Structures are given as structure tokens and as C-alpha cells.
Amino acid sequence: MVTFLNIFIGGLLMGGIYALVAAGLSIQYGVGRVLNIAHGEFLMVGALITWYLFTIYGISPLISLILIAFVFFFFGFLLDRSLFSRLRNISPSVAAFEANSLMACFGLQFVIQNIAIVIWGAELKGFSYMASPVNILGALFGANRLITLAYSLGIAGIFYLFLTKTRYGKAIRAASQDIFAANLMGINIKFVLSLCFAFGALLAGTAGALISMMYSIHTTMGMEYTVIALIVIVLGGLGSITGSMLGGLILGIVGSIVSYLEPGLTLVAYYMLFMILLLVRPTGLMGRGS
Amino acid sequence: MLKIDNVSVFYGKIRALWDVCLRIGENEIVALIGANGAGKTTLLKAISGVIRVSSGSIELDGKRIDGYPPHKIVEMGIAHIPEGGRLFAEMSVKENLELGAFPIRAWKKKNHEIRNVLRIFPHLRETQLAKTLSGGERQMVAIARGLMSKPRICLFDEPSYGLAPVVVSEVMRVIRSLPNEGISVLLVEQNVHIALQVADRGYVLENGRIVLEGNSTELLQTELIKKAYLGM
Ligand SMILES: Nc1ncnc2c1ncn2[C@@H]1O[C@H](COP(=O)(O)OP(=O)(O)O)[C@@H](O)[C@H]1O
Ligand SMILES: [Mg+2]
Numbered sequence: 001m002v003t004f005l006n007i008f009i010g011g012l013l014m015g016g017i018y019a020l021v022a023a024g025l026s027i028q029y030g031v032g033r034v035l036n037i038a039h040g041e042f043l044m045v046g047a048l049i050t051w052y053l054f055t056i057y058g059i060s061p062l063i064s065l066i067l068i069a070f071v072f073f074f075f076g077f078l079l080d081r082s083l084f085s086r087l088r089n090i091s092p093s094v095a096a097f098e099a100n101s102l103m104a105c106f107g108l109q110f111v112i113q114n115i116a117i118v119i120w121g122a123e124l125k126g127f128s129y130m131a132s133p134v135n136i137l138g139a140l141f142g143a144n145r146l147i148t149l150a151y152s153l154g155i156a157g158i159f160y161l162f163l164t165k166t167r168y169g170k171a172i173r174a175a176s177q178d179i180f181a182a183n184l185m186g187i188n189i190k191f192v193l194s195l196c197f198a199f200g201a202l203l204a205g206t207a208g209a210l211i212s213m214m215y216s217i218h219t220t221m222g223m224e225y226t227v228i229a230l231i232v233i234v235l236g237g238l239g240s241i242t243g244s245m246l247g248g249l250i251l252g253i254v255g256s257i258v259s260y261l262e263p264g265l266t267l268v269a270y271y272m273l274f275m276i277l278l279l280v281r282p283t284g285l286m287g288r289g290s
Numbered sequence: 291m292l293k294i295d296n297v298s299v300f301y302g303k304i305r306a307l308w309d310v311c312l313r314i315g316e317n318e319i320v321a322l323i324g325a326n327g328a329g330k331t332t333l334l335k336a337i338s339g340v341i342r343v344s345s346g347s348i349e350l351d352g353k354r355i356d357g358y359p360p361h362k363i364v365e366m367g368i369a370h371i372p373e374g375g376r377l378f379a380e381m382s383v384k385e386n387l388e389l390g391a392f393p394i395r396a397w398k399k400k401n402h403e404i405r406n407v408l409r410i411f412p413h414l415r416e417t418q419l420a421k422t423l424s425g426g427e428r429q430m431v432a433i434a435r436g437l438m439s440k441p442r443i444c445l446f447d448e449p450s451y452g453l454a455p456v457v458v459s460e461v462m463r464v465i466r467s468l469p470n471e472g473i474s475v476l477l478v479e480q481n482v483h484i485a486l487q488v489a490d491r492g493y494v495l496e497n498g499r500i501v502l503e504g505n506s507t508e509l510l511q512t513e514l515i516k517k518a519y520l521g522m
Contacts, residue, residue, distance in 0.1 A: 167397055174378050174389050181376035184338060186364030186393040186439060240380075 005139040007256050013145055013214075015252020016152030017207050021225050022232035022244040023159060024203030030239035031176040031196040033094060034084055034101045038109035039229055040222030042072065042201050045112060046208025047217040048120050054127050061129055065151070065209040069202050076201025080194040088193075109222070116219040126216035148210045155206060156245055159199075163241060172196060176239055231274045237284025247285055291316055291474060292337070292368075292443055297346035297356075299329075299336050306332045308499045309346065314443060314476055317469035321489035321506070322478045323519065329498040330478040331373060334445045337476075338370035339363040350443075365393045369441035373448050375432030379421035383414055383431055390438030400438065407434040410464060426457035433464060443474045450481050462488050482519040486510055494519075 021043060028036045046068050053059040053067075084101055091097035130147065133140040163169040175182040175192050183189050207225075211217065228251070236247030251270060258269040277284070292314040299307040306329045314320050324330050335341045337348060339360040348356040350366055358366075369390075377386050387407065391400035408414060411430045423431065429449055436444055446465065450458045458481075466488050468475055479485035486492055486506040494502040494514065502514055509515050 167392070170385060170389060171392060173381070177378045177380055178376055180340070181372060181378065182389070183340065183360045184364070184370045184372060184376075185389045185435075186361045187389075188359070188361045190359075 001137065002139045003260070005137060007260050008253070009136075009139075009141060009145075009149065010260075011253030011256030012153070012249070013149045013252070014255050015249035016149055016156060017210055017248075018228060018232055018252045019156045019245040019248030020152055020159075020203045020207040020210075022229045022236065022248040023156065023241055024200040024207070025226075025229040026233045026236065026239070026241045026244035027172065027176075027196045027203075028200035029233065030241060031172055032080070032084065032193045033098050034080075034197060035098060035105065036197075036200065037102065037105040037226060038112055038222075039200065039204050040224065040226035041109050041112040041116070042076075042204035042222075043208035043211070043225050044217070044219060044222040045116060046072065046205035047212040047221070048116060048125070048208075048219065050209040050212040051125050051127055051217060052120070054129065061209055061213050062147070062151075065206050068205040068209050072205035073198045073202040076198035077194050079201070080197035084197060085190060085194065109226075113219060113222060120219050122219055124216045124218050127212070129213055142214075144213045148213050152207070152210055155203070159203070160242060160245065168192070168195065173241070176241070228270065231270055233284075235274065235277055235284055237286040240284065240286040243284060243286030250285075291351050292476075293347075293349040293352075294333075294337070295347050295349075297333070297336060297343045297348065299332050299341060300344050306498050307336070307343075308497075310495075310498075310500055312476075312493055312500065312503075314474050317472060317474055318491065319465070319469060319475040319477060319489045321485035321492035322476060322495060323480070323482050323485050323492060324495035325518075326480065328495040330495055331447055332498075333495070334370055334447055334476070334478060337363070337445060338368060340370075361393075364439055364441075365395075367440075367442035368445065369436040369439055369443070370445040371432050371436040371447065371449065373451065375428045377420040377423070377428055377431055377435070379419075381420055382416065383418050383420060383423070384416040386420055386431055386435050387416075387438050390435035393439055396439045403438055403440070407437050410434065410437075410467075426453050426460070429453060429457070429461055430464075433461065437473075441473060443476065444468060445476045445478070447478045448480060449477070450479060450484055458484065482515060486515075 025036060025039045028034045049068060050061045050064040053064045054061055083104060087100045087104060088097055091100050130143040132143050134143050134146060163173055171187045171192050175187060175189060179189060232247040232251055233244045235251060236243030254269060254273060255266050259266045294310060294312040296309040296311060297307055298309055310333060322330055336343050339358050343356045347354055355363060355366060387404050388400050391397050391403060411434055414431060449461050462484060465475055465477060477485055477489055486509055489506050492506055492509050493500050
């Protein structure tokens with residue numbers, strides 16, 4: 001029972017974070033067609049800012065998280081307005097835009113990571129925040145892990161409600177299904193696309209803040225999360241934001257089970273799951289058949 | 291109320307419309323007919339702002355609207371119901387209708403308006419997922435969705451295409467009733483017979499140019515229509 005709880009809560013914990021990271025990439029790619037290879041770098045910057053504010057100024061990670069949410073949203077919005085929306089204007093087709101924006105993201109990844117290395121160096125960093133153990137039915141969990149769990153599921157839940165219940169959430173989902181029709185509904189597509197990139201940056205940044213509360217972090221950690229997010233959005237079905245959230249949770253739980261059995265095989269298990277799913281159900285869990 | 295003067299549109303270097311002039315009066319149904327590739331959809335897209343006109347002007351009640359983005363055009367009261375309906379497949383009928391009311395003024399009254407449009411199409415079920423609808427139901431939801439923004443002009447792109455005859459007459463019955471609600475209609479059709487039965491006036495578009503215009507009854511008598519479109 002204790003092991004089961006450990007695996008299950010550990011799985012939800014990872015899964016909650018994967019859900020955030022993947023939902024962020026999914027909204028950027030599924031709606032905006034920006035395959036944001038630099039997604040993990042946003043997460044890394046979120047993690048390092050949280051670490052920095054905590055170790056230098058003693059600011060609680062939970063406050064940094066809210067700060068990061070606002071700043072990253074704003075910055076993501078500006079980035080879309082200045083970079084991607086221009087690329088959209090000069091690209092003759094959607095395919096050309098995808099290629100152009102992918103190249104831009106490669107560049108962005110390189111720039112962000114190297115600036116981060118200059119500022120923070122490349123060594124491992126970590127801090128201890130509310131690490132005192134909490135006893136749940138005999139299993140011990142760090143309080144920080146339980147808070148992280150609550151936050152990641154909470155953020156995912158709020159984001160889900162935003163997408164399904166609000167005017168602009170519905171507009172984002174409409175645009176992900178049919179941009180032309182969404183435009184005819186009176187939806188300002190340019191604004192919605194910027195909104196999507198902004199939410200993607202927000203989700204990556206807050207996920208980074210949460211990760212920094214549990215694990216050691218470093219300036220080259222981004223790529224791993226980009227890859228995981230890519231796996232999850234294919235798993236969940238390209239273009240389905242809610243599918244990526246579900247895919248993230250599932251991958252987290254699978255990862256937790258596998259790392260209990262053999263920690264070294266976690267990433268291997270992710271790739272295996274990914275390949276099996278591609279063979280069995282190429283459109284993903286909640287993907288649309290073509 | 292809608293005045294289109296000398297509108298030309300290019301796709302890259304290829305010219306799709308040549309100095310098109312067209313009028314739509316208050317509470318009038320105007321048909322735009324022409325063969326595949328004539329430029330009908332292009333003209334609708336030019337009106338709704340999806341593509342730019344390279345010369346000429348489009349005026350709504352004396353105000354230039356060409357050059358405005360599509361979401362502004364919708365707010366000004368022009369709804370474009372695209373070919374094939376283009377519903378949001380993964381959403382329910384209700385959510386599709388809600389999105390039709392996206393402009394903020396319409397959004398505030400969307401629940402009231404959904405009840406109104408569902409009275410026109412009583413067979414639709416709000417909770418049904420759009421991708422599971424039949425072709426006829428899809429077209430009806432598309433029309434209902436277009437009406438959700440409370441437009442003054444509706445642009446229909448081949449609403450009869452691919453539908454069974456009974457469904458076509460149902461769709462045409464609804465279109466014919468719109469002027470009573472204060473809505474003018476521009477009806478794009480390849481099916482000339484149907485279009486001219488419903489419309490007050492019509493224009494014939496060939497290779498991007500208007501080649502004929504007149505009252506529906508007059509048009510039905512012309513040699514061009516008889517030969518080229520009715521096969522007589
Ligand atoms: N996106 C596009 N790019 C290039 N040419 C186009 C595009 N859309 C339409 N055309 C061309 O413009 C002409 C008019 O097309 P369209 O307006 O769709 O005709 P219709 O709706 O009357 O069938 C056609 O010759 C078509 O090939
Ligand atoms: Mg057409």
C-alpha cells in the first residue's frame with residue numbers, strides 16, 4: 001500500500017508537470033503552428049529565476065511562480081507579435097511558416113540557453129523549500145512535493161476550464177480546428193495566435209518554477225523537457241490541447257512505475273510507449289482521424 | 291446597402307476577379323451564379339475581408355469596408371457561411387452556435403439567440419458533436435451559426451452543394467425567410483435553377499467577370515442562362 005501510494009503520487013506529480021509542459025507546446029504548435037523547440041528553455045529560465053529569487057532574496061517559489069506567470073505571458077505575447085507574426089506574414093504557405101518558425105525556434109533555443117549559461121553557469125543548482133516530510137497513510141512525502149502536485153493539477157485544471165468555458169478559450173479551440181472558419185466567426189486570429197504563444201510560455205515558465213522546488217536544476221535541462229513534451233503531444237493527439245494534458249498525466253504515471261522498477265529505463269519506456277502508440281493509434285489518444 | 295465597385299482580386303500574379311460591380315439592396319436576395327472556378331468564392335472572401343482587393347471598393351451603407359480584417363467585417367454585420375459549412379468538428383452544436391456569437395455584443399445575448407435559431411431548425415440537438423452530423427444537418431448548423439452574430443447581410447457559398455433535394459428545399463425555405471427578419475442575402479450557387487427561384491435578382495460571373503445581370507425572371511429567359519446553365 002505504501003509503495004503503491006509512493007508510485008501513484010510520484011506519477012501524478014511528474015504527470016501534472018508533463019501535462020503543463022505538453023499543454024504549452026500543444027497550444028503553440030496545435031494552434032499557432034510554431035513547433036517551439038525552445039519550449040524547454042522557457043521552462044529552464046522559469047526554474048532558474050525561481051532558484052535565483054529564492055537563494056538571493058529569499059522570495060518564496062510560490063510567489064515567484066505567479067510573477068513568472070505574468071512576465072512570461074507578457075513576454076510570450078511580445079515574442080509572437082515581433083517574431084512569429086512577422087514570419088507568418090512573409091511565409092507564402094503554412095508549411096513554409098512551419099519550417100521558418102522551426103528555424104527561428106532553433107535559434108531562440110541557442111540564444112536563451114547560452115545567455116542563461118553566461119548568467120548562471122552550467123553547474124547543478126537546487127534549494128530546499130518546505131521539504132519537511134508529511135505522512136500520508138504511512139507513506140512519507142516532502143511537503144514541497146505535495147504542494148507542487150496541488151499546483152500543477154490546479155493550473156492544469158484552471159487552464160482546462162479556461163479553454164472549455166470562456167469566450168477566448170473557445171476561440172482558441174475553434175482556431176485549432178479551423179482557422180478560416182474561426183476568422184469568419186469574428187475571431188481576431190492574429191490576437192488569438194499571440195495569446196496561444198503567450199499561454200505556452202506561461203505554462204513552461206510555471207512548470208519550471210514547480211520543478212525547481214523538487215529537483216536539482218541546470219541551464220542545460222531544457223531539451224529533455226522539450227523532447228518529453230513532443231512525445232506527449234503526439235501521444236495525446238496533435239492539436240488536441242486537452243489530449244496533451246491527459247497524455248502528460250499518463251506518461252508521468254508510466255514513468256513513475258518504470259522508475260520504481262528500474263530508474264535507468266524511464267526515458268527508454270517513454271520512447272517505447274511513444275513508438276507503440278504510433279503503430280497502434282497514429283492519431284494519438286484524442287487525435288482526430290484525417 | 292452593399293455596393294461593390296470595380297473590384298479586382300489577384301492570387302499572386304493570377305487575376306481572379308476583373309472589375310466586378312454588384313449591389314445588394316435592403317432585404318433583398320441576390321444570386322451570384324457561375325461555373326466552377328468563375329471566382330464566386332473569391333468575391334465572397336473579398337467582401338468578408340479574408341482576401342484583399344487590389345483595386346475597387348466595397349461599401350456598406352456608404353462606408354468603405356474593404357481593407358478591414360474579417361473580424362471587423364463580422365462586427366459590422368456581414369456573416370459569411372462558407373462552402374461545406376466548415377463547422378468546428380470536435381465541438382458540439384451548442385458550442386458551434388456560441389462561436390457564431392463571438393463578437394462581444396452578440397456574445398452577451400448568445401443564450402437567447404441560440405433558442406431563436408433552434409426554433410428555425412427544431413431538429414438539431416444542442417449536445418451532438420458536429421462531426422457526427424449528417425451533411426444536411428451540418429449545413430443547417432452552419433446557417434444557424436452564421437445567424438448568431440445577428441448579421442444584416444448573409445453571404446452563402448453554395449449551401450445546396452451535395453445535399454439531398456428535400457434538404458435543399460428546407461435550406462432554401464430558410465434563406466427565403468431571411469429578408470422578413472431584416473437580413474439581405476448574397477447567394478452563391480452553381481445550381482442556377484434553385485438560385486433564381488429564391489433570388490430577386492442575379493448576376494452571372496464567368497472567368498472573373500460579371501457577364502450578365504437582371505431580375506431572376508428576366509435572367510431565366512436569356513439565351514446565355516438557358517444554354518450554358520440550364521442545358522436547354
Ligand atoms: N488560394 C488560391 N490561390 C491561387 N488561386 C486560387 C486560390 N483560390 C482560388 N483560386 C483560383 O481563382 C479562381 C476562382 O476561384 P473560386 O473563387 O474558388 O471559384 P468558384 O468559387 O467560383 O468556384 C480559380 O481559377 C481558382 O483556381
Ligand atoms: Mg467556390
